[in-house]
Amino acid sequence: MATPRLLGISGSLRSQSTNTAVLKSLGARLGDQAEMSLFALNDIPLYNADIETEALPASVAALKEAITQADGLIICSPEYNYGTSGVLKNALDWASRPGFNSPLKNKPVLIMTSSPGVLGGVRAQSQLRETLSATLSRVICGPQIVIPGVNQKIQNGHFVDETTIEFMLAGVDHLIAEIKL
Numbered sequence: 001m002a003t004p005r006l007l008g009i010s011g012s013l014r015s016q017s018t019n020t021a022v023l024k025s026l027g028a029r030l031g032d033q034a035e036m037s038l039f040a041l042n043d044i045p046l047y048n049a050d051i052e053t054e055a056l057p058a059s060v061a062a063l064k065e066a067i068t069q070a071d072g073l074i075i076c077s078p079e080y081n082y083g084t085s086g087v088l089k090n091a092l093d094w095a096s097r098p099g100f101n102s103p104l105k106n107k108p109v110l111i112m113t114s115s116p117g118v119l120g121g122v123r124a125q126s127q128l129r130e131t132l133s134a135t136l137s138r139v140i141c142g143p144q145i146v147i148p149g150v151n152q153k154i155q156n157g158h159f160v161d162e163t164t165i166e167f168m169l170a171g172v173d174h175l176i177a178e179i180k181l
Helices: 018-028 049-053 058-069 086-095 122-134 162-179
Strands: 005-010 035-039 072-078 108-114 145-147
Touching: 005 018, 005 058, 018 035, 018 072, 018 108, 018 162, 035 058, 058 086, 072 122, 072 162, 086 122, 108 122, 108 162, 145 162
Parallel strands: 005 035, 005 072, 072 108, 108 145
Antiparallel strands: none
């Protein structure tokens, strides 16, 4: 099998996003195991079914094409008010169309969440699992990858917690095994 192509999606739009830093640091550590590109959600408009009946916005078409071309997804989300970010939920709503036949259907997905707090986004993780289940994605089962105290684990824009990076790489191993099924 060719090198798996992974698509990283950060649930944060901030220029100094800790979630984007986590994905970039993980991508840099993949070596020959896989290649990962990131897709920024900055230009995705709010979901509106009326727009969908016309031509899809270019940013939405690009998102759906990036998901289609990827062998698997790695989503890293912050936790806002006990849930995932609105921008990520919105992007998943767009990508889930058409229902039951979207680019997310049967797509292996590894979920990671982070928070400055002690729970590491575990509540957002639960919400993401439920949302992705509705899209018929193949969410990777295994120990949840949650990153508590994420702000203290970023130095000069890089995620530097080696123990967590090793844990994330084990999650990627599970994702790649699911891709190869």
